[in-house]
Amino acid sequence: MEKQLLFEKVKPGKALAVMALPTVASQLVVLLYNLADTWFIGRTDNPYMIGASSLALTIYLVAAALSNVFGVGGGSLMARLLGEKKENDAKKVVAYSIITATICSLVFSVVVLIFMEPLLKLLGASENTMEFGKQYAFTTVVLGSVPTVLSMCMPQFLRNAGYSKEAGLGVILGSLLNIGLDPLFMFVILPEGYEVLGAGIATLISNIISFGYFVFMFKKLKEKTVLVLPFLSFIQRNNSNGISTKINRDYKKSLYSVGIPAAFAVFLFDLVTIVINRLASDYGDITLASAGIVLKLERIPINIGLGVCLGMIPLLAYNYGSGDHKRLKQISNIARNSILIFSAVCAVLFWFFAEQVVGAFISDEETIRCGVDILKGRCFSLPFMMIGYHIVNYMNAVNRGQTSFLLAIIRHLILIIPIMLLMNSVLGMDGLIWSQLVADAVNSIVAIIIFIKVTRNRSLLTE
Numbered sequence: 001m002e003k004q005l006l007f008e009k010v011k012p013g014k015a016l017a018v019m020a021l022p023t024v025a026s027q028l029v030v031l032l033y034n035l036a037d038t039w040f041i042g043r044t045d046n047p048y049m050i051g052a053s054s055l056a057l058t059i060y061l062v063a064a065a066l067s068n069v070f071g072v073g074g075g076s077l078m079a080r081l082l083g084e085k086k087e088n089d090a091k092k093v094v095a096y097s098i099i100t101a102t103i104c105s106l107v108f109s110v111v112v113l114i115f116m117e118p119l120l121k122l123l124g125a126s127e128n129t130m131e132f133g134k135q136y137a138f139t140t141v142v143l144g145s146v147p148t149v150l151s152m153c154m155p156q157f158l159r160n161a162g163y164s165k166e167a168g169l170g171v172i173l174g175s176l177l178n179i180g181l182d183p184l185f186m187f188v189i190l191p192e193g194y195e196v197l198g199a200g201i202a203t204l205i206s207n208i209i210s211f212g213y214f215v216f217m218f219k220k221l222k223e224k225t226v227l228v229l230p231f232l233s234f235i236q237r238n239n240s241n242g243i244s245t246k247i248n249r250d251y252k253k254s255l256y257s258v259g260i261p262a263a264f265a266v267f268l269f270d271l272v273t274i275v276i277n278r279l280a281s282d283y284g285d286i287t288l289a290s291a292g293i294v295l296k297l298e299r300i301p302i303n304i305g306l307g308v309c310l311g312m313i314p315l316l317a318y319n320y321g322s323g324d325h326k327r328l329k330q331i332s333n334i335a336r337n338s339i340l341i342f343s344a345v346c347a348v349l350f351w352f353f354a355e356q357v358v359g360a361f362i363s364d365e366e367t368i369r370c371g372v373d374i375l376k377g378r379c380f381s382l383p384f385m386m387i388g389y390h391i392v393n394y395m396n397a398v399n400r401g402q403t404s405f406l407l408a409i410i411r412h413l414i415l416i417i418p419i420m421l422l423m424n425s426v427l428g429m430d431g432l433i434w435s436q437l438v439a440d441a442v443n444s445i446v447a448i449i450i451f452i453k454v455t456r457n458r459s460l461l462t463e
Contacts, residue, residue, distance in 0.1 A: 006018060006019075006162055007082075007083070007162065007314070007315060007318040007319065007322075008318075008319075008322070008324070012315075012327060012331045013334050015315055015331065016308075016311060016312060016315060016331050016334055016335060018164065019162075019164045019311035019312070019314060019315055020164070020307060020308045020310075020311025020312065020335070021164075021311070022164045022165040022167065022168030022169070022311075023159065023164055023167070023168055023307040023308070023310045023311040024304055024307035024311070025168050025172065025307075026155075026167070026168035026169075026170075026172050026175075027171075027303040027304060027306060027307035027310075028303065028304065028307070029171065029172045029175040029176060031299050031300060031303040032179065036178070036179045036182055039360070039361055040182045040183060040186055040187075040195070041053055041186075041195055041196060042293075042361045042362040043187075045362065045363060045364055046195075047286055047288075047289035047362070047364060047367055048128040048129050048285055048289075049129075049132050049195060049196050050289040050292055050293070050361075050362065051128075051129050051281075051285050051288040051289045051292060052125065052129035052130075052131075052132030052133040052136065052196060053132065053133075053136055053196055053292070054277065054288070054289075054291075054292030054295070054296075055120060055123045055124060055125050055129060055133050055277060056120070056132075056133040056134075056135075056136035056137040056140070056196075056200075057136070058123055058270055058273055058274055058277070059112060059119060059120075059123075059137050059141055060136075060140045060141055060148070060203075061269075061270050061273075062108070062141075062267065062270060063105065063108065063141065063145055063148045063149050063152070064152055064266055065263040065264070065266035065267040065270065066101070066104055066105060066108060066149050066263060067148075067149045067150075067152035067153040067156075067263075068152075068259060068262040068263040068265075068266050069101070069104070069256070069259035069260055069262070069263040070097035070098070070100060070101040070153050070255075070259060071097075071101075071152060071154075071155075071156030071259075072156060072259055072262035072263075072313075072396055073097075073254075073255040073256060073257075073259020073263075073401075074093050074094065074096070074097030074153075074156075074157065074255050074259065075097075075156035075157050075159065075160040075313075076160065076258055076313055076314075076317045076396055076397055076399070077090075077093050077251065077254050077255050077258065078090045078093050078094060078160050078161070079160040079161075079313070079314045079317035079318045079321065080254075080317045080318070080321035080399065081093065081321065082161075082226070082318060082321070083317065083318040083319065083320065083321025083322040084322070087226050089247070090226040091226040091228055092246065092247050092251075093247055093251060093255065094157055094226055094227055094228050094230075095228050095230035096246070096247045096252075096255075097153070097157070098150070098153065098154070098228075098229070099230050101149055101150060101153050102146060102149075102150065105145045105146045105148070105149035105150070106145065106146060108141070108145050108149075109141060109142050109143070109144075109145035109146070112141045112142055112145070113138075116134055116137055116138070116142070117130070117134070120133045120134065120137065122274075123274055123277060124274075124277045124278045124280075124281040124288065126281065126285065128285055129285070129288075132196040133196075135194070135196050135197035135200055136197070136199065136200040137200075138200070139197065139200030139201050139203065139204045140200050140203045140204055140207075143204055144203065144204040144207055144208070147204075147207045147208045147210070147211040148207045150211050150214070151170070151171075151174060151207050151210040151211040151214060154170075154211075154214035154215075154217075154218065155167035155168075155170055155171055155214060156310075157227055158170075158214070158217060158218075158221075158227065159310060159311070159313075159314055160313070160314040160317065161221075161225045161226065161227055161314075162314065163217075163221065163225070164311060164314075166217050166221075169213075170210055170213045170214050170217065171210070173210055173213055174206045174207055174209065174210030174213075175206070177202075177205070177206035177209055177210070178202050178203055178206035181201075181202035181205055181206060182198070182199055182202045184198075185197075185198030185199070185201045185202050186198035186199055186202075215229060254401075256401075257401035257402060258396050258399060258401035258404070259401075260401070260405070261396070261401045261402070261404040261405035261408060262392075262396055262401075262404065264405060264408055265404065265405075265407075265408040265412075268409075268411070268413065269412070271412060271417070272412055272416050272417060273295060275417055275420060275421070276291055276295070276420070276432070277291065277292075279420070279421075279424050283429055286364075286367050286370060287429070289362070289367050290358070290367050290370035290371035290374055291371075291374055293358055293361050293362065293367075293371050294358070294371055294374045294375045294378065297350070297357060297358070297375060298379075298382070300346060301339075301342060301343040301346040301347075301382050301386070302382075302385065302389075304339070304342055305339040305342070305343060305385075305386045305389055305390075306389060308335050308338055308339050309335065309339070309389055309393035310393070311335075312331060312332065312335040312393065312394075312397070313393055313396060313397045315328075315331050316328050316331060316332060316394065316397035316398060317398070317399075320397060320398045320399065329455070332390075332394055335390060336386075336387075336390045339386045339389070339390060340383055340386050340387070343382040343383045343386045344382070344383045346379070346382055347380045347382045347383065350375055350376070350379035351376055351379055351380070354371075354372040354375045354376050354379075355368065355372050357375070358371035358372055358375060373433060374433050377430070377433030377434045377436075377437070378433065378434075378437065380437055381436040381437040381439075381440040381441070384437070384440035384441050384443065384444040385440050387444040387447060387448065388407065388411055388440065388443055388444060388447050391407060391447045391448070391451045392404050392407050392408065392447075394451070395407065395454070400454060403450065403454060406450070407446075407447055407450065410443060410446055410447075411439075411440075411443045411447075415439040415440075415442055415443050415446075416435070416436065416439040416440070416443075419435050419438055419439040419442075420432060420435040420436070420439070422435075423435040
């Protein structure tokens with residue numbers, strides 16, 4: 001394949017840079033558009049709108065979890081098969097993943113349509129935030145689930161085929177469109193009071209266009225790669241011109257054993273956000289709005305860390321498939337050290353400039369004051385988060401889906417949520433603020449122990 005030299009021969013640091021830098025850039029632009037949504041909505045100085053958009057965003061992020069089943073699971077399997085020189089099987093995995101992702105996203109949009117109000121109430125919506133939340137959820141999820149899921153899933157396959165720059169450009173395109181369309185729909189086309197609906201429409205349109213870009217790239221690269229568009233072949237299933245969307249049971253097991261834990265990890269991250277929003281809403285809508293701002297600010301180091309890890313996965317998966325464990329270890333170490341250093345720098349900056357960064361999103365003094373307290377309490381958990389993220393993505397790359405699943409369960413269900421509930425009940429708001437640091441510090445120790453056990457015994461790298 002065209003990118004074989006990058007996966008096998010280029011120096012580990014340079015190979016990681018080639019794969020990770022476009023991904024980091026795209027993650028930064030994604031972050032920028034998420035922050036822009038909050039910033040534009042914040043121009044209304046309406047904390048109810050900010051709180052509602054944060055609640056509805058939680059439902060939207062479930063689509064990201066769904067895309068991970070097939071993007072991470074199918075993408076990493078594709079890369080391993082390429083490392084084993086099984087190009088035809090890799091092509092079938094791509095076709096199967098895209099068709100199944102489309103069907104699942106359609107089902108998800110119907111479920112959200114039917115249960116939208118109960119879902120928003122579960123997330124902590126009040127009378128002040130319910131209508132705003134429904135506006136955002138309807139446009140981005142009910143109408144936009146399919147283009148959202150596929151525009152998140154397809155770049156994973158591009159990246160795992162070695163086309164990280166092309167994948168990043170598609171993500172950047174969608175994000176920049178969103179940023180440009182936000183003020184147009186929020187403040188020009190729609191009347192006052194419909195700013196959240198405007199943000200949702202901008203997200204929907206940008207995801208549709210981004211999906212169109214990825215369709216174009218798949219068609220352009222179909223002769224050079226295993227990337228295929230199986231939509232027509234799903235109807236003309238196994239004819240002479242079609243692409244088989246059937247894969248064997250072992251490949252399905254491998255795909256789902258990595259993809260479901262990866263999706264579940266995103267869902268559990270979402271669940272933690274739900275718990276934070278519910279607990280914060282008990283202290284009032286101002287606290288809920290402040291927490292929403294802080295959670296988006298945290299995405300700066302998180303998105304960059306995830307960008308590096310996403311760039312790392314294809315390289316690790318390919319070298320795992322080819323049996324080059326020395327190269328695999330070198331790339332993993334470089335990726336881990338990079339995100340640890342960056343997250344530590346962000347933590348220090350957040351501590352010293354908390355008032356300035358929170359104040360950039362809203363001018364309401366009470367919201368700023370509350371946001372500063374939350375940001376200072378949570379910022380030093382970031383390096384510990386990065387340790388966990390790196391190890392989970394490493395496990396996904398080397399086909400250790402069960403280990404990845406176990407790590408997600410430990411971090412979110414055994415540590416973060418119980419510690420958050422306990423500290424909130426004992427210490428009140430201070431306990432809620434500082435619980436993340438306590439939980440992630442403990443989790444990093446557990447994750448490191450598991451990581452050492454797996455990497456010291458190469459026989460454990462196969463399940």
